[in-house]
Amino acid sequence: MKGVMRFGKKGKLCPRYIRPYRISKRIDNVAYELELPQELAAVHPVFHISMLKKCMGDPSLIIPIENIRIKDSLSYEEIPVQILDRQVRKLRTKEVASVKVLWRNQFVEGATWEAEEDMKKIYPHLFQSGENADQGITFFLSTV
Template identity: 35%
Template structure:
């Protein structure tokens, strides 16, 4: 490994000797069955917080909620930027929707609600890369924006699979 580093770095290998030493000392060696750092100091080198400690910390602050049949719950939604799904856009878009009544316990954390509360699925053709093309279907408004030295014409376009409130200026 040292030879490969010296050949790769050519004349500047002495600037990286500390990193090369660190890498060498923390690599597992078959001959001794451990990393040289572990053989010298009797413990493993920890470069960052272990994933187990991170998981334990997160789990301390997580609440496992279980609901009974007949209880009412709110559903948390995460609106995407620019999507007007629940009638408001931006900061005023709702964080929770509901309340919904629990009708049946299906699994450990799965519940069935009233089927009439299911949001309608829009028929949108999605490409393999999970993108789709917005198609304009009409112009619903026109205005001019006045800048210092010029006037910019703007048209409000109504898009396919969108409501009239979701029309945008272009």
């Protein structure tokens, strides 16, 4: 494994697959050349078939890499867009408030539960104040 280039983390947390890339040409029965972006120019584009996995995903689910600002460490910063849900978990001695956060460049399935207190400290713009809370809500009157 000496001299092997890793993508980000080492060991257990190393990603198994990076993302789907198109095959530009077939070199041999077991070797393929991939169309890699400029960010991966340091990586040799020819791979053995054992290092590839067939991707038959929905093309609408692929996020364009141009919209994501990738750092030199091949990582990017996620920015929260919206609070989807709230819940309070009761432990033995205390209650922990959590919020379900929708992140930029993620779908609703990729939303995560985060501690409400931490999110209020880091992203206060996601939480509306009391007098502005009803501005974006539409109410319907019942005739019954």
